Amino acid sequence: MRRGILATLLLYPEREWYFRDLAKHLGLQPSSLTRELRNLVAGGILRRRKDGNRVYYQAEPACPFLSDLRGLMLKTAGLVDVLRELLAPFESRIVSAFVYGSIARSEELADSDIDLMVIGETSRFELTKTLQEAEQRLARPVNATVYKPAEFAKKVASDDHFVRAVLDKEMLFVVGNEHDLERARKAKTHREGTDHEVGD
Secondary structure, eight states: OHHHHHHHHHHSTTOOEEHHHHHHHHTOOHHHHHHHHHHHHHTTSEEEEEETTEEEEEEOTTOTTHHHHHHHHHHHTSHHHHHHHHHGGGGGGEEEEEEETTTTTTOOOTTOOEEEEEEESOOHHHHHHHHHHHHHHHTSOEEEEEEOHHHHHHHHHTTOHHHHHHHTSOOEEEESOHHHHHHHHTOOOSSOOEEOOOOO
């Protein structure tokens, strides 16, 4: 139960949840939810605000370990899991896929896009429906940049400004790991191709 609560509130730290809406979203009885929320407020992880008879909950911005906890939720209970599930049918053809940008840095706003890079033998067109479903499930636009391995390696070798900026910052791996990304950096460049942003 606690994992679900944290995933919901920490994935969207700027959103304030009305208590009954939160209970409905999580599929929990209000009495059970109340106990967990009380403990999380007491622990300084969530904040509680009362407006008349309505009670609202939100991630506590002043929590000193909020960023670390949110990063854990992203990896284990939220955004990364959803993207990994949706990309699973293409996994054998994807060398590396990862989230970068403001979400990976835990600096996003409530309406921030999800920046996703996919390196593999697939295309923007082929992933369109998958990314549209991701947008629906995560309630955020998904901006995907899709590279063939050879084209990605070529951009790395030529010190492409965009690719360098992405690789120099934090990332959340969806498919593969750092070793796979390093392998993509060194891919042979006899095949080329790139597909850029998907989504708004």
